[in-house]
Amino acid sequence: MSKASVRALPVPPSPGRRGGRSEDGTPSPIDRHVGARVKLRRILLGLSQEQLGGALGVTFQQVQKYERGINRIGASRLFDLTRILDVPVDFFFDDLPDELRSAVPTRHDGTGALAQLDQEAETLVTAYYAIADRKVRSEIYQLAKALAAAEGPGGED
Secondary structure, eight states: OOOGGHHHHHHHTTTTTTTOOTTTTOOOHHHHHHHHHHHHHHHHHOOOOHHHHHOOOOOOHHHHHHHHHHSSHOOOOOHHHHHHHOOGGGGGTTTTTTTHHHOOOOOOOOOSOOOOOOOHHHHHHHHHHHHHHHHHHHHHHHHHHHHHHHOOOTTTO
């Protein structure tokens, strides 16, 4: 088959999207989800929006817009984020709500590369990094590791 005879197949629009926005003008649910995953990883690494923006070459305001899904993250920027935040691309799409997941093709079971992180984990990490004394933070880290090891790999005893 020659290149001239190859035709692009029509791609159905993502659910509820029109130019990256929902019908009511709000950011796309997928853009909001990806932004929330950027924020989660940034917080887990203890980076400020300003630090992430500096690494990306954008302002902290732009990082805020990415995190809220107001501005869409392009492919090259997503690639930069994978390197800066040290995660695979699929990290940003992990834990998609079921109604969005059905619109995204996957080659795996959808469990994602990292364990599911929830609001409690985000709060815990934020509180941890709010502790200024590195020695205290280290002691808390060691305590958490010891408690987890005491429970064993199966969770609660």
